[in-house]
Amino acid sequence: MERSALDRALLTDRLDWNLLRTFLTIVHERSLSRAAVRLHITQPAVSLALRRLEEHLGHTLIERRGSNFRLTRPGEEVLRIATDVYGSVARLGAELTGQQDEVSGLLRLLTVSRIHSGVYDECLAAFHRQHPRVTLQVDVMRSSEIVDALAQKAGGVGLSLYRQSGDKLQHLLFLRQRYAIFCGRHHRLFGRTGLGISDLLAEHFVSFSSDQLGDVLAPLAVFRDQHGFSGGIVATSASLDEIRRLVFAGYGIGCLPEHIVADDVTQQRLWRLPPEEGVADIDLYLLWNPERRQTPAEAAFITHFRHYVARYSLMERLGDTVNAPLAALRTPTAEAGKKNT
Template identity: 35%
Template sequence: MVLAARRSVGGVKMDRSSKLQPQREQRFVRQVDWNLFRQFHEIVRAGSVSAAARYLHTHQPGLSLALKRLEEQVGVPLCRRTPQGVELTPAGKMVFEQVTDVVEAIKMVPHVAMQAAKRIEGTLRLGMISDITSGELDEALSSFVRRHPDVTLQIDIGTWRGVLDAVAAGECDVGVTYESDSVPKIRYEPMVRESQQLYCGRSHPLFGSSIRNPATLADERFILAVADEPKDVERFRLHYDLGKNTVAYADDLTEAMRLIRLSAGIGFLPTIVAEPLGERLWPLLPVSLLPDYFIYLITSAAVPLSTPAQLFHEEMLRRLRAKPEFR
């Protein structure tokens, strides 16, 4: 039980507990070991104390003790140990959110300092899959180029796997790609949810048709954008045996779209790319059946970002997190 002494001064009630609260907070700030928060952050990100110990190149017992010390200083349990790793308590989730904000702010310190000193130069290397449509990406690029005229912008277009590998290897600073399976040491931020539709061209026999059962199209001549096919679309296609009569393999969506438009066969295309073509492409499947997936903004957790890359990444995160669906 906490007893709060009250007294009246000039008819106004004074609560001594309200004065004590800032004192407790100041004492906590003076006494807490800030390194414990960093270790807690890595434990949560890694999923277990042992995995975090390997990442931090330290010993597991010492990291377990650090977690215990932080819980003692905060005053409540933050994690529960499970066979699968650590599980955050409700308090732990709130603390992790606060610590993540602090970590992101600290990471930005040298970059913001350079920006204030007007010393931003170098190269921003972006890797992207083809035909990306994102207002947030366009606005961030426009703003970045305008504010940092001494930075060279290099954009490489590749397959989703090529973009992923380039970011993991440090050959690209920031990537825009889709990928269903999480890759270790790659940080993912969802940008936009995209769906794909099965299309045919204007002179194709199926033009104007509505197909309720995709399996009835298994024998149709198929155009496959093999290197640009998301795994979610591949699973959908294989489930209905689509593509067993593939007559053309395209390296990217642009070439696949050309062949579908010419009625060489049917094939999947992102709706956001194909819809502007209107009468030149016909959607064959009901909207309720369409496979969908996220397009992600990705960075490497193992390769530090350059100042231009860090500033652009932060610009993108601000815009993405302002979207209502990601709040």
């Protein structure tokens, strides 16, 4: 098959491969300033590298309007080619040493903050035992950024809240988190019993940035609208830890995952408010784009994750620790090997 014009331009010996590496970092970080931090260079140097690459290829690769960031069609093609190139480079060492069967290379995992699960912790430990040559890079991002990056093939694997849409991402349900309403020790409702929803309607709220119609935490906004909450939004954040902090400080009441703040309730830092059944179940998914060619490390992680967590119910995955015999914590490969001996 004849190579595209971009293929030929990228393979020419006149191309500085550092420009390609900078381009990949810009796409992964979705920001020139964050790419500069990642590469330990200045932001003007990153901007210059992008401009030089675009001039060499004769195409605009990235369109930026304020905080919006979008790859052009040539940009998507360059990303595909560059990802293939660097995937081949990552496999080069193993090929030269005759270790083709051992998975190695970089696994970049895009994830939301504060995943609270003993099963997840043990899953990562088992993956490292099974694939010690894989280097793991964990990038904490907002759910919307993760989904956008995966949809544009700028990332391989993500753990994120997800509202299924037309982006064709593959998704595997991992956690089902029950959100409930809490107030903090400094709030006037703290410690009060016998309350009903009607007692909360005029209270101010501390809200997630994504707690709005059309976003990943939309069920929380729908609940407030349906019940006629009239208090104002007095504080917002994209960080669960900051929402938890602001609720404790008495800025207002707020929705938080029950299993994450269970210790805060026990220690009387937070107080559970009605309704007793909670507000909404919000799901966390493992995500990947089936149209993006996976590296061996990404493919190995997806397979391992699917097999590992399938042994636990949704309720068990919310626990702090994995209360199971040691044999149950072995990797799927090890278990299969034992059965076949």
